[in-house]
Amino acid sequence: MTPLYDAIRAFSAQGPVRLHIPGHKGKPLPIPELTGAAALDVTELGPTGDLFHGGEPFDSAQRLWAEDFSMDCCQFLTGGSTLGLHTALALCCRPGDRVLIDRGCHRAVYNALALLDLEPVYLPRPWWEEERLTSTISPESVEKALTEHPEIKTVCITSPSYCGLLCDVKEISHMVHRNGGRLIVDGAHGAHLPFLGVDAFAGADVVVCSAHKTLPALGQSSLLFANGFEPEQVRRMTSVYGSSSPSYPMMISMDGARDWMEGEGKLLYRRTAERTAALRERFPSLQEGALDPTRLTLNAVDGPALARALEARGLWPEMEDGGHVVLILTGMDSGEDLDRLERGLEEVPELLGRCPPIPAPPMPERVLSPREALFARTERLPLEGCAGRVSAVQLAPYPPGVPVVAPGERITEKELAYLREIGYNNHEVSVIL
Template identity: 60%
Template sequence: MPTPLYDALRGYAAKAPLRFHMPGHKGAFLPCPELASLARLDVTEIPSTGNLYEDLSPIREAQALWARRMGAEYCQFLTGGSTMGIHTALTLCCPPGSRVLVDRSCHRSTFHALALLDLDPIFLPRSWLAEEGVAGPFSPLDVKKMLDQDPTIKTVCITSPTYCGLLSDIPAIAGVVHAHGGKLVVDGAHGAHLQFLGMDAYRGADAVVVSAHKTLPAMGQAALLFTNGIDPGQVRRTAAIYGTSSPSYPILASLDTAREWLEGPGAGEYGRVARRTAALRCRFPSLCSPLPLDPTRFTLKVKNGPAFTGQLESRCNIWPEMEDGGHVVFILTACDGEEALDRLESVLEGMEEQMGDSAPLPPPPLPERVLSPRQAQFAPAEVLPLERTEGRVCTCQLAPYPPGVPVVAPGERIGKKELAYFRQIGYNNREVTVAAMP
């Protein structure tokens, strides 16, 4: 399988060149022994290595291989994680000051993009799955209803999969959005691996952002932006606004080699892990079929998430991705060997008395909006104890777990019902940033 960027970096290093260019380690020395071997491949923009923001090989060739694998017209490598991708995608799809239909439970990078671009968000609430204690996927009808109500909305931004692995029907939603003359942006940060499981999870979307580092054998901050119907030159120019002009070539090379491995020797590994995940779901109480789920996301139902996770970490040296009041989320990938999965299953067998349904509460209705996201982001602010914030306007997200959906978003007023909800769920964020009083 070809790895054009990785091969170019290795070829340059093999010539033992005298490097009178950045980086300062000159390909020879890093004082951290564990990182020393990366120095040879850590270069800068020279003719043989290309430029991330120009249409030059070998980066162009490596990106084209990814685009072909994902069924997209264009792929842009990212070294600033999905945050960089979300900012780029929304800049490409949303004229400044325009309205956008936004997943209420979106990542904070989306809220930051709303502020930077002065966008007017119309929030798309997720349905609450009471029996599971989590926010559910979107249906095409959810999106159609909102777009029918407000024809001025021309961009939709949703998250799929969620942290717990729930998938929305992106092809169907894309059809609805396009029928209304709009564009669909998908935050697929947790779904970079789905295509390697044979899932056509993002067909029809205009822009999809995935974090390779979350679920693939790629370095931290490695991410990808896939676009359709958008000028590739504009994608590169826009990505350059949000990305460093000195991107990490080891991160870029890890994107190249991750794809090659998963198309070659690793091709069957995700299938193996999906089968083990299915077995774990049958063995222990968890989110499972008929919910539309990422086949390798294991979300265990427990009676006390923090206590359960604390025992896993302190007694068993097992570190899950996250927990909330009633769930513990494990990210399983093609890099989890059978021995590791056997050990996880064995430990969980000894903790079954702590598993089972809890009763997480859905968030209250949306609060009053007072400021735009941009006004809230750049307003003079002060930090107050949560119990003293009634009537104040929040400049940050207050998003307790469960359910991970902001109870109060930037620009919204903290009221009695929100404070009552925080007390009821035992929210432990004791200090809140609010807009300063005039």
């Protein structure tokens, strides 16, 4: 079932004279490869619906997603998971609230802290020395933090991580709900998991997923799922941060991606999961812990060197760090694609294996609130000349976009040494005057 796609296709088939936006009027675009999308690129009309006002065909299209995720409601997002995270925190918090934030959260969360004037209490991720990675947020650490800060009523964590590690969301939700709070899960990399039978988000109050990251959906196509909120409340808050002209091709692509995952896609994804498991067995990779069954995180003697070697063979990874290369495998990867990957890895055995020890990320000193840092007067300095200064920006290697230094935190030699170690290459930084 594809309610949104069906409605827009039916409208387009009537041959309407489009005396409204968008300017292409549904006719062929100058870029030939985009021509097919023009007919489906419409605006808010009676037959096409209105994302932010409810009604058909959006109610049916979003309800199908909500059912697949066992959530009360779903909201389509055309501004990526960034839009979803800003909306989620706005739904759960009031300005000035203190919130418990996974230090491994995406930079969008840090921006939301400043925009909403929230007071963060950071939850550091334990360093997993054997794997040279940060591990997962544990239920015990959440319980301890809430015991120390019982006034906190919103907790935001990331699961799965870029490397595919899954937190115990269900158990964490018990800790949060026991304290009368709400749990937000940045599940940007987990839109495929419920279709594979992975119970990744049970107990969460708000979940944000990027359909475009792991499903056959257009870039920036994302989803917000919520329990315990009225759909109108979710629509209204999303409209505060989202475009008033949401992209119909993006939303239609999510309609189609869900339908595909309920049918052929689920089988193809399971085949990819089987190949991923086989690749993990053949090549040094992350295998311990609760893992996304289709995320392949390779252990590398030198992560950048392995990534460049794969690129030279026409194999383009998602990201690398000093000791890992992360590959996002999906149901759209053909058997031939995965065969090419396997052959490529066979050719570089010297680059696979454990890297030298990597230090754990530092926890910088906080000097200003996120909001104070955002609106402070600044100057630009070479990164190496910033020791002792307070950062006005996030020092966040991207991907994964997790800040080493957040706005308002002091940059010391310890942070500079860590950034050098991981190969951070931003040469100038905005610091506060």
